[in-house]
Amino acid sequence: GLGTALALVKVLLSCTNAVFTEKILKQSDGTPVVHQIVHMKVFWCLWSVICMAFLEGPSAYAPSCFFRGWGTPVLLVLATYIVKNWSGTFVLKRLDSLRKNISEAFAMLMLYLLEISPIFGKKALEMPTLCVTVMVVLLVWSYLESKQRSLQQTTGDRKSTRLNSS
Numbered sequence: 001g002l003g004t005a006l007a008l009v010k011v012l013l014s015c016t017n018a019v020f021t022e023k024i025l026k027q028s029d030g031t032p033v034v035h036q037i038v039h040m041k042v043f044w045c046l047w048s049v050i051c052m053a054f055l056e057g058p059s060a061y062a063p064s065c066f067f068r069g070w071g072t073p074v075l076l077v078l079a080t081y082i083v084k085n086w087s088g089t090f091v092l093k094r095l096d097s098l099r100k101n102i103s104e105a106f107a108m109l110m111l112y113l114l115e116i117s118p119i120f121g122k123k124a125l126e127m128p129t130l131c132v133t134v135m136v137v138l139l140v141w142s143y144l145e146s147k148q149r150s151l152q153q154t155t156g157d158r159k160s161t162r163l164n165s166s
Helices: 002-027 033-056 072-094 097-116 127-155
Strands: none
Touching: 002 033, 002 072, 002 097, 002 127, 033 072, 072 097, 097 127
16 A cells, blocks of 8 residues: 555665665865765755755744644654664765665664564554564665665676675
């Protein structure tokens, strides 16, 4: 259904974004990674402001409306998002988009498994959610495999390029 289609779109956009971000980060060897992150996030922030104004209307920027509903859970999600985003960018700068995408996909699967575990989350197992989560991991894995095969074909390298080998 719609959830599966949105999961597929999310994976495609995330993988595409990681590839282009990696390319930008690796082309600018002389620029510190912190400066590169700031340059990318300024554009992202401006784009977010434009989208928010378009989707929510100008009243969304009123001080009485902008932070409505914010509390401790929202601040915790915001903090974890910032840490995830910065650490993901450092992974892209030092390693590559393959490892970033597979680590994000497995992290999503592990978070879901923690949610349904009897120790931490105690939520009921929902098969559609589990299937979509596993599908996202498999989509990322297939993307990684296709990129590795494409790299092998362009370089003529026939030996294994699995993630666990160096």
